Amino acid sequence: MLVLHYAGLVKLGAHSRRTLQPFAVYTSTFAAGVYSNIKALELTSVGAVIAARSCLPLAVAALEWAFMGRQLPSARSSAALAGVLLAAYVFVRTDTTLGVEGSAGAAWLLFWWALLAFQMTYGKHLTLAVEMTESERVFYNNALSLPPTAALCFAMGENRDLSRCVLVLLLSFTALTVKPRSIKLSPVGMRWLLLSCVIGVGISYTGWRLKDLVSATTFTLVGVLNKMATIALTALAFPGTASTQGSVALGACILFGLAYKDAPLRSSNPVLANAVPQLDLTTGKFGIRATEVELKE
Numbered sequence: 001m002l003v004l005h006y007a008g009l010v011k012l013g014a015h016s017r018r019t020l021q022p023f024a025v026y027t028s029t030f031a032a033g034v035y036s037n038i039k040a041l042e043l044t045s046v047g048a049v050i051a052a053r054s055c056l057p058l059a060v061a062a063l064e065w066a067f068m069g070r071q072l073p074s075a076r077s078s079a080a081l082a083g084v085l086l087a088a089y090v091f092v093r094t095d096t097t098l099g100v101e102g103s104a105g106a107a108w109l110l111f112w113w114a115l116l117a118f119q120m121t122y123g124k125h126l127t128l129a130v131e132m133t134e135s136e137r138v139f140y141n142n143a144l145s146l147p148p149t150a151a152l153c154f155a156m157g158e159n160r161d162l163s164r165c166v167l168v169l170l171l172s173f174t175a176l177t178v179k180p181r182s183i184k185l186s187p188v189g190m191r192w193l194l195l196s197c198v199i200g201v202g203i204s205y206t207g208w209r210l211k212d213l214v215s216a217t218t219f220t221l222v223g224v225l226n227k228m229a230t231i232a233l234t235a236l237a238f239p240g241t242a243s244t245q246g247s248v249a250l251g252a253c254i255l256f257g258l259a260y261k262d263a264p265l266r267s268s269n270p271v272l273a274n275a276v277p278q279l280d281l282t283t284g285k286f287g288i289r290a291t292e293v294e295l296k297e
Contacts, residue, residue: 019130023144026126029119031148035155036112043105047096052113054088054224057081061217061263063121070215071263083256084224087249095246124216137208138201215262225257
């Protein structure tokens with residue numbers, strides 16, 4: 001994003017501490033979610049994680065109703081979300097397992113699930129409460145994620161390879177011709193590394209843009225359907241990895257998801273529609289505050 005900024009393709013404005021603090025909360029919960037997701041996968045199973053993720057749109061819909069001034073989903077949309085959950089459960093029972101190793105596994109799974117529900121809802125709140133362009137959101141989101149990511153690196157014991165990784169990244173983005181003998185860098189590897197960075201920025205940009213256009217529930221549902229579509233494409237590319245019943249369940253899950261329609265806001269007044277419970281990070285007080293922003297729904 002800095003390269004695009006200095007090239008004049010995007011504009012990154014300066015922001016105050018008050019506007020950046022909510023992003024720090026968002027990135028911190030994201031890092032905590034990554035760590036808890038890893039622990040959940042270690043102590044449970046992929047099937048348990050898929051099942052928990054499939055429940056998430058229902059939880060986010062309830063959070064939007066309670067805190068974001070949005071109505072509950074209609075009967076059709078509620079049936080669609082229930083259908084996604086049911087189809088995902090059939091797939092998990094058919095082609096995977098729901099194994100959970102004791103209370104520790106269940107605790108990590110629940111903690112990850114709760115963090116993800118908060119992150120999905122809070123991310124939508126940021127698009128309404130903090131005035132920024134998509135480019136600025138992408139930049140500050142990634143820049144402020146460095147401290148919690150570094151903490152996560154040390155927590156997982158990966159700091160032993162940190163200096164080597166940093167040196168590789170520096171060599172990737174500079175014109176240095178002298179390469180340390182301890183690091184073997186190939187042109188093909190460099191191209192893939194740079195391509196992954198470009199794709200990562202694209203994913204971040206499109207993600208924030210989508211958050212801006214749809215509700216938190218729809219954004220969460222898109223994430224679930226993306227996982228299911230990935231599994232379905234894998235099954236098509238590698239026949240035999242999914243049973244017939246599991247494949248039908250995957251297709252049904254995607255079709256149910258496509259039937260979902262955003263629930264409208266409870267008020268057409270922009271001030272009242274955004275009157276949601278918020279935590280004031282500067283005072284530590286929690287209460288109702290109406291943000292006078294133009295609705296983009």
